[in-house]
Structure formats: structure tokens, C-alpha cells
Amino acid sequence: MADPKDIHIDIMRSELGRARGMGAAKSGVGHWWGQRVSAMALAPLTLWFIYSVLSLGSASHEAVLAWASNPLTLVLLLTLAGMTFYHMQLGLQTVIEDYVHDEGKRLLALLLVKGAAVLLAVTAIVSILKIGL
Amino acid sequence: MAVRFVQPVGAQPPNGAIVRDVREALMVSRNTNGKLVRRPLSPHLQVYKPQITTAMSILHRITGVALAAGSLLMVCWLVSAANSPEAYYGVRDFTVSWLGRLLMFGWTAALVYHLCNGLRHLAWDAGFGFEKGIYKTTGIVVLAATAVGTILIWLVVLLGGAG
Missing domain, CATH: 1.20.1300.10 (Fumarate reductase/succinate dehydrogenase, transmembrane subunit)
Structure with a gap:
């Protein structure tokens, strides 16, 4: 048995790297938290959206406009749109990183998904504002 | 009994790809015939009982x-x-x-x-x-x-x- 004084551990990570806490992938736990927090927001928002759509049923165009012009509806719809596409691109990022091994293809796929998510989110938000305001 | 992991010197994965990553180098080993093989990656879906x-x-x-x-x-x-x-x-x-x-x-x-x-x-x-x-x-x-x-x-x- 070696003298305990002789036992030492070499840590290759620098003190700065440890303090930053970003890990080998250089993004830390940001993705993990983002996915969970948006999931927590989406659970009640989705239930509200299902309830709303069921209440609207096969509503007339005027009924939809009246529904969306309520300030509370407007706020919840905008939050739902933002959270949905934020959560969506985080989830699709995980899927792409798991299955697309070629670095170039992976980067391309990630850029396409993130770009599409931004475009869809902005489209949804502009539409909601146009309906509700 | 002393067990020592012998890293095949200059070994390439069986499919001919160049080892660029130490993790990949560790995935190369020899089977009982001494042939270089790429170790299977977990999870092996084909051997798990569906759950x-x-x-x-x-x-x-x-x-x-x-x-x-x-x-x-x-x-x-x-x-x-x-x-x-x-x-x-x-x-x-x-x-x-x-x-x-x-x-x-x-x-x-x-x-x-x-x-x-x-x-x-x-x-x-x-x-x-x-x-x-x-x-x-x-x-x-x-x-x-x-x-x-x-x-x-x-x-x-x-x-x-x-x-």
C-alpha cells in the first residue's frame, strides 16, 4: 500500500475552465436547463391551448379574432409560440447531435433547424399580433 | 495476475477510418484470433430485450x-x-x-x-x-x-x- 502522502490526482482542467463550468462541449448545462424550463412553461400553456381550441370548435373567423384580441389570450398565445419553438429547436438539436455524425452535415442540419425555428416563431408571433391587435 | 491493456500500435479501425480521437482509439481491440476489431458501442439495441x-x-x-x-x-x-x-x-x-x-x-x-x-x-x-x-x-x-x-x-x- 502506497503512502497516502504519495497519492495525488492530476487534474488536466485549468482553474479557469473549472470556474467557468462550461465542460468539454463548451456550453455547460444551458441546453439541459433550457429544455426543462421551457417544458415546465409548456405543460400548462399546452393544456390551456387544447382547452381553448376545443372551446372555439369550428368557430367563425370573427370569433377567432374576438378570442385572440383578449389581452390575456394574446399574452398566453405569444408565450406559447415562443416557448414551443424554443423547446422544439432544443429537442431537434439533441436528435441531430445523436444521429448525424458527420461534422459538416451536422452543422448544416443544426443551422437549418435553428433557422426554421426562428422563422416559424416570428411568423407565428406576427400572425398572433395581427389577429389580436 | 497483472492485467495490462495493450493498445495496438498504429492500429486502424477495421473499416479503415483514421483514428482521430483517443476515445475512438480505445474502441479498437483484438478478438481471440488476434484480429483487430472495433468494439461494439453501447447501447446494443439488438441484444436488449424490448422493454x-x-x-x-x-x-x-x-x-x-x-x-x-x-x-x-x-x-x-x-x-x-x-x-x-x-x-x-x-x-x-x-x-x-x-x-x-x-x-x-x-x-x-x-x-x-x-x-x-x-x-x-x-x-x-x-x-x-x-x-x-x-x-x-x-x-x-x-x-x-x-x-x-x-x-x-x-x-x-x-x-x-x-x-
Whole structure:
């Protein structure tokens, strides 16, 4: 048995790297938290959206406009749109990183998904504002 | 007995790819014939017995991707409502056609499943539900809730005049 004084551990990570806490992938736990927090927001928002759509049923165009012009509806719809596409691109990022091994293809796929998510989110938000305001 | 891991010097993976990563170098070994082989990566889906937990895990991912596609329908609905009554009624007519109904049913089922199983995931993240057998029970609860939730929503749609 070696003298305990002789036992030492070499840590290759620098003190700065440890303090930053970003890990080998250089993004830390940001993705993990983002996915969970948006999931927590989406659970009640989705239930509200299902309830709303069921209440609207096969509503007339005027009924939809009246529904969306309520300030509370407007706020919840905008939050739902933002959270949905934020959560969506985080989830699709995980899927792409798991299955697309070629670095170039992976980067391309990630850029396409993130770009599409931004475009869809902005489209949804502009539409909601146009309906509700 | 001294056990020493002998790294094959200058070894290349059997498929001829160049080892660029130390993790990949460690995945190369020799079989009992002395032939260089690439070690199998975990998880080996083909040797696992199919289980409810693994099936539900992959289903969570599949429904997530399906919902991403389904979000296009939600954007179409919003854009049409923002544009004109004609565009809105066009989208509404599609949602009550048989193809629209089929898509909406699939979307509803995927949404309810992803929501229920997502809550199960959040409970795991908070440290609950890891006891042996509990994860199986919660899995069955999620499947039952998905079935009941989806059927209830569609009963409201079809009977409540929402169609």
C-alpha cells in the first residue's frame, strides 16, 4: 500500500475552465436547463391551448379574432409560440447531435433547424399580433 | 495476475477510418484470433430485450419530432386567421376533411403522450420515481393517460359540436 502522502490526482482542467463550468462541449448545462424550463412553461400553456381550441370548435373567423384580441389570450398565445419553438429547436438539436455524425452535415442540419425555428416563431408571433391587435 | 491493456500500435479501425480521437482509439481491440476489431458501442439495441421503458423513451423522441412537424399546422392556422376569412375557412375546411382529421388525431395523441411523458421526465429530473418497478408503473400510467386524454379530447370534438 502506497503512502497516502504519495497519492495525488492530476487534474488536466485549468482553474479557469473549472470556474467557468462550461465542460468539454463548451456550453455547460444551458441546453439541459433550457429544455426543462421551457417544458415546465409548456405543460400548462399546452393544456390551456387544447382547452381553448376545443372551446372555439369550428368557430367563425370573427370569433377567432374576438378570442385572440383578449389581452390575456394574446399574452398566453405569444408565450406559447415562443416557448414551443424554443423547446422544439432544443429537442431537434439533441436528435441531430445523436444521429448525424458527420461534422459538416451536422452543422448544416443544426443551422437549418435553428433557422426554421426562428422563422416559424416570428411568423407565428406576427400572425398572433395581427389577429389580436 | 497483472492485467495490462495493450493498445495496438498504429492500429486502424477495421473499416479503415483514421483514428482521430483517443476515445475512438480505445474502441479498437483484438478478438481471440488476434484480429483487430472495433468494439461494439453501447447501447446494443439488438441484444436488449424490448422493454416498456426503452420503447417509451424512443416514443418520446418520435412524438417530439412529429410535434415539430405538427407545429407547421399551427402556424398555418395562425397565418390564415391573420390574412383573411377566406384563408381561415380554407384551413378550417382542411382540418375537418378526413386527411385533416387523421393528422389532427395523430397530432393530439402525440401531444398528449409527449406532455404526460414529459411530466414523468421532469419528475425524474427532480429525483423522483427511480425505485425499481416504479418507472414501469409510471410508464403504464402515462400510456393510460394518453389513451384517456386523447379519447376525451376527440369525444368533445365529435360530440360537442366542435367538428
